[in-house]
Amino acid sequence: MAPRTCALCETAKAMxxxxxxxxxxxxxxxxxxxxxxxxxxxxxxxxxxxxxxVAIGASGGKDSTVLARVMKTLNERxxxxxxxxxxxxxxxITGYRDDxxxxxxxxxxxxxxxxxxxxxxxxxxxxxxxxxxxxxxxNNCTFxxxxxxxxLDRGAxxxxxxxxxTGHNADDIAETVLMNIMRGDIARLGRxxxxxxxxxxxxxxxxxxKYAYEKEIVMYAYFKKLDYFSTECIYSPDAxxxxxRVFLKELEAARPxxxxxxxxxxxxxxxxxEVKATQRVQQTCKRCGYMSSNDLCKACTLLExxxxxxxxxxxxxxxxxxxxxQGPAPDNLRTIPLFKLPxxxxxxxxxxxx
Amino acid sequence: MTTISVKVEFSGGLELLFSNxxxxxxxxxxxxxxxxAPTNLQYLITYLRDNLLKERVELFVENETVRPGILVxxxxxxxxxxGEGDYVLKDGDEIVFISTLHGG
Numbered sequence: 001m002a003p004r005t006c007a008l009c010e011t012a013k014a015m016x017x018x019x020x021x022x023x024x025x026x027x028x029x030x031x032x033x034x035x036x037x038x039x040x041x042x043x044x045x046x047x048x049x050x051x052x053x054v055a056i057g058a059s060g061g062k063d064s065t066v067l068a069r070v071m072k073t074l075n076e077r078x079x080x081x082x083x084x085x086x087x088x089x090x091x092x093i094t095g096y097r098d099d100x101x102x103x104x105x106x107x108x109x110x111x112x113x114x115x116x117x118x119x120x121x122x123x124x125x126x127x128x129x130x131x132x133x134x135x136x137x138x139n140n141c142t143f144x145x146x147x148x149x150x151x152l153d154r155g156a157x158x159x160x161x162x163x164x165x166t167g168h169n170a171d172d173i174a175e176t177v178l179m180n181i182m183r184g185d186i187a188r189l190g191r192x193x194x195x196x197x198x199x200x201x202x203x204x205x206x207x208x209x210k211y212a213y214e215k216e217i218v219m220y221a222y223f224k225k226l227d228y229f230s231t232e233c234i235y236s237p238d239a240x241x242x243x244x245r246v247f248l249k250e251l252e253a254a255r256p257x258x259x260x261x262x263x264x265x266x267x268x269x270x271x272x273x274e275v276k277a278t279q280r281v282q283q284t285c286k287r288c289g290y291m292s293s294n295d296l297c298k299a300c301t302l303l304e305x306x307x308x309x310x311x312x313x314x315x316x317x318x319x320x321x322x323x324x325x326q327g328p329a330p331d332n333l334r335t336i337p338l339f340k341l342p343x344x345x346x347x348x349x350x351x352x353x354x
Numbered sequence: 355m356t357t358i359s360v361k362v363e364f365s366g367g368l369e370l371l372f373s374n375x376x377x378x379x380x381x382x383x384x385x386x387x388x389x390x391a392p393t394n395l396q397y398l399i400t401y402l403r404d405n406l407l408k409e410r411v412e413l414f415v416e417n418e419t420v421r422p423g424i425l426v427x428x429x430x431x432x433x434x435x436x437g438e439g440d441y442v443l444k445d446g447d448e449i450v451f452i453s454t455l456h457g458g
Contacts, residue, residue, distance in 0.1 A: 004435060017434040024435055062366070062454075171454075218366065218425055218454045219432070230367040230453070245455065249422035 008033070015223075019213045019256035027223055034216055038208050039074050045195045047206050050081035053161040057152055058086040058107065058115075060100030063167030065107060065228040066217050067209060071165065072111050085159050086111075089151045090119035091144055092127025093234060100229040107227070118155040120147055124303055125334050132235055135311040140235050142315060143306075146298045150290055153339070156203045160342040168207040171214040171252075174259045175244045177266035182244070190271035193263055202291055203341070213259060289339040299336060307334050356384045358393065358445040362402065366453035368424065371414055372406050380406070382443075395428070396439030398449065413455075425452045 012026035108115040180189040196206035251258040285297035305313030312319035426433040427450040
């Protein structure tokens with residue numbers, strides 16, 4: 001086949017077919033359109049204000065590595081006036097997270113951004129390795145997911161940032177839409193396509209890559225030779241998401257616009273007021289002050305189960321009842337430090353690039 | 355039998371299926387022994403599956419082509435612009451397989 005020229009500049013050789021549009025474009029035009037689309041997403045949704053302190057949730061994987069690079073590029077090119085930080089959560093998974101954190105540490109130097117690493121061990125007194133040794137490999141993803149969400153907010157509060165951005169891409173969001181439909185989780189279906197979520201008691205969280213295809217993120221990382229880490233978690237992967245992911249990739253192979261179309265369908269759903277009314281009111285956890293829909297937040301419930309040797313207490317209602325039957329939580333129970341939203345001044349010293 | 359040599363690279367986690375080695379030098383016949391047609395990318399994929407793949411074949415090949423979610427580059431160009439499996443290999447080509455299915 002004769003080489004084709006780029007549909008945009010009409011001079012350089014086309015290197016990539018865009019899944020969203022089918023356009024065939026060259027490397028430099030690809031960088032430009034990819035970055036510009038993210039910029040348009042950011043400005044159209046008015047995600048940031050000048051002077052905002054923004055933490056990039058960084059795992060060392062492809063999405064967050066590309067996000068850090070693109071955020072730095074756009075902040076300089078369009079003079080957003082943002083102060084950018086890297087925030088990583090160390091779940092304590094030997095041979096997985098310790099390796100990926102090495103990547104984040106290199107990113108800190110390459111991008112010249114301050115890095116904060118917060119570990120489960122430091123926050124909860126338990127590493128995922130220790131949790132798995134107690135609960136086995138069946139429910140460990142529940143612990144990890146609940147603990148990570150809260151750890152990101154707590155890390156962000158320590159950095160005193162206004163905003164957390166994560167590398168969730170269009171494929172991730174389309175997958176979540178499908179999963180919520182298949183589970184009948186209408187409450188989550190109603191909010192999973194929002195680009196930005198903010199409760200009264202939480203730090204603003206958003207997804208600048210909401211419309212960015214995974215293929216383009218990977219190509220961006222490849223063409224820019226970005227340093228990222230790609231190994232599956234050594235503990236059981238999220239099987240349900242795995243099925244949704246394979247299904248979505250098959251749809252994409254047949255019709256590449258399927259991903260963006262599913263996101264649009266998700267955005268178009270409107271949850272009826274009667275359905276919304278059945279959803280729990282948010283309150284704050286009586287033990288740690290984090291947002292919760294019960295007296296105790298999920299992380300405190302899970303931690304209490306672990307500490308009292310009944311890990312199942314945080315997973316099932318039956319387990320919870322068994323725990324309650326054993327009496328109230330002992331006074332010397334390990335708990336999570338009190339959660340406070342960011343105040344005027346940073347509460348900790350952050351590591352700076354050396 | 356004449357042969358051609360190509361450089362094959364695996365990344366994004368795919369290297370784990372190939373002895374945890376990212377880069378491989380592969381020498382293959384210049385024509386497909388079954389039909390004498392010039393060797394194409396489709397032939398290479400089958401060859402890699404039968405000769406280099408160490409485990410979990412279903413994570414690499416599905417319906418005789420790479421599994422959806424694996425990107426293929428021919429000399430740094432998206433294989434979708436090069437005719438995908440029909441691309442006729444040349445001596446010295448660099449073929450990259452990148453999995454996008456691993457966590458971000």
